[in-house]
Amino acid sequence: MAYVVDFEKVSTVGLESSPVTEALAGLRANEARYFKNKYSHDFTVEPADEAKALVDSVHHILKDERDLVIASRPLEATAFEVDGIRWTYVFYESGLSVNVLYTIADGGKRAVGFKLSDGMEVPAELADRFKFARQKSKLAGTIRGSYFVIKGEY
Secondary structure (H helix, E strand, C coil): CCECCCCCCCCCCCCCCCCCCHHHHHHHHHHHHHHHHHHCCCCEEHHHCCCCHHHHHHHHHHCCCCCCCCCCCEEEEEEEEEEEEEEEEECCCCCEEEEEEEEEEECCEEEECCCCECCCCCCCCHHHCCCCEEEECCCCCEEEEEECCCCCCC
């Protein structure tokens, strides 16, 4: 069942099995606030088992581009298009958030972003391959993030 993420009253709905439930809920709410403020878009997620095609497409890009396989179980996913950019998000039980930004027009920005919830360790599959910058968030505490540019066409 789809769920519109509320960034004013942060909820852990759908994320209860995560060891960093509160921080992951804050990270998800932080993303919801960004899209509402920048694009007037309601950030809506659904359980990963109901969004298998979305999860599979993110996993396909990770595997093709960087031979990456995320070890954690996906909990939720979403995909939408705003301002000519297709966004796909997957939130994982470990506290990891993976997003794919894919500008539809040729020559636009295309990248995969990783965000780590406050309190989680860097996943082993990412630890030796990416450096993570820190940013502060009222909703999510300290978020660590990294990204890579997508070279292929998807």
